[in-house]
Amino acid sequence: MNTFAEENYLKAILSLSIQGEELVSTNSIATELNTSAASVSDMLKKLQEKKLIIYKKYKGVALNKQGKSIAVNILRKHRLWETFLVKKLDFNWDEVHDVAEQLEHIKSEELIDKLDSFLYYPKFDPHGEVIPTKEGTIPQTDRVLLSEIEENTNGIVLGVSLDETSFLQYLNKLKIEIGTEIQIFDRIDFDKSVNISINNKKQNISNEVAKHLLIKNK
Amino acid sequence: MNTFAEENYLKAILSLSIQGEELVSTNSIATELNTSAASVSDMLKKLQEKKLIIYKKYKGVALNKQGKSIAVNILRKHRLWETFLVKKLDFNWDEVHDVAEQLEHIKSEELIDKLDSFLYYPKFDPHGEVIPTKEGTIPQTDRVLLSEIEENTNGIVLGVSLDETSFLQYLNKLKIEIGTEIQIFDRIDFDKSVNISINNKKQNISNEVAKHLLIKNK
DNA sequence: AAATAAATTTAGATATATCTAAAAATAAAT
DNA sequence: ATTTATTTTTAGATATATCTAAATTTATTT
Ligand SMILES: [Mn+2]
Ligand SMILES: [Mn+2]
Ligand SMILES: [Mn+2]
Ligand SMILES: [Mn+2]
Secondary structure, rough: OOHHHHHHHHHHHHHHHHHOOOOEEHHHHHHOOOOOOHHHHHHHHHHHHHHEEEOOOOOEEEOOOOHHHHHHHHHHHHHHHHHHHOOOOOOOOOOHHHHHHHHHOOOOOHHHHHHHOOOOOOEOOOOOEEEEOOOOOOOOOOOOHHHOOOOEEEEEEEEEEEOHHHHHHHHHHHOOOOOOEEEEEEOOOOOOOEEEEEOOOEEOOOHHHOOOEEEEOO | OOOOHHHHHHHHHHHHHHHOOOOEEEHHHHHHHOOOOHHHHHHHHHHEEEEOEEEEEOOOOOOOOOHHHHHHHHHHHHHHHHHHHHHHHOOOOOOHHHHHHHHHHOOOOHHHHHHHOOOOOEEEEEOOOEEOOOOOOOOOOOOHHHHOOOOOOEEEEEEEEEOOHHHHHHHHOOOOOOEEEEEEEEEEEOOOEEEEEEEOOOOOHHHHHOOOOHHHEE
């Protein structure tokens, strides 16, 4: 049985791997978890001993099979709970992340099975993020980040890759939500911002925001 | 913010107070929480410093106003979660206690408010135990324990005062559930067991079981 | 290649929550 | 009222998870 802290570290490593880091660095984990690099080193040693990661001092860390399985399961629980909170308890999409951070650590396989069934086996969470299967796979989707999308195309927002309150409330203000149709014009070289229009209203989206918008071309 | 351990100690003290101990003893807390008397002493010192209990060394402990408020709130959360698990997720009444032990520690007032609303403000949990109000009061009921009920009367089982799996599964076997009508004949002096009948079938109920059955006379 | 900077790990502390064994206080028995 | 037994507390360890500051390794400049 793993502690909350161990589970959070495994989830952080998974998240950084998905974002593209092959060998995840100590510092990026520290940033992700708002803790010190020293604490990360301590915990990596411990996870290494528990045989959940492949860790080479000064080089970086990756999840091994068992570590990945645990991390994906936490992610599954996180997203199922978020779905429950929005679909059943009427929370808004920008209010659920912090509570899900707690609920994801509840230990009961039967609970999650029944929650999944109660929600009619959802495929996506309230942020459009894909929910991993009970078997531990993360279904692949054909979404592209707005920060990397081709210029002069049309698309539809299918999700966000970040579920922090401040980000989601900013999207609310920009009138960007799941299902919003957008036209993509061009990307500015200088700051990597993107010019788009929503309902024929032109606007400029910063790279910081564009990096977290999942778009499907149409 | 209190730790899980602190919350569990406060809840244990509340539970023992309700069961009749005016000054709760170190040993009874140790038994209730399956821990050592030494650990209890350590924690009582800590809760004393946090001003949540009234503690006199070697004498015993009681909750103060703030400690009671916290404990009642944990009990409320425990029973609301149990209700959710049975009513919405189709758990049986003998399967929910352990998961509720985890869920009761989730910190979010809004979550509990919304859960309460989602369940249509239930007054009793799946074991017939009364759910404390948001304001922190425990509504009084006129139930009597089978171990203390008057002889030669009729009654109906409205609840149990213990929600451990082994006890509830034994009740399932005895065909005793909430709503079961029983006739009470007499109480045996020697072992305080009670002779009753259910559907005209006579049986003898041990004091250990009778102590946890909440009956309403009719 | 050597010097400097950045990233990472280790050393040494602190805080929480446990435990066993020993000491102290209280209760019960003689 | 002593002695004995029980209950409770303290002393001293262990385990987890953090931190800051110092040491070490790796990467970048000059
Ligand atoms: Mn978490
Ligand atoms: Mn999400
Ligand atoms: Mn608990
Ligand atoms: Mn209950």
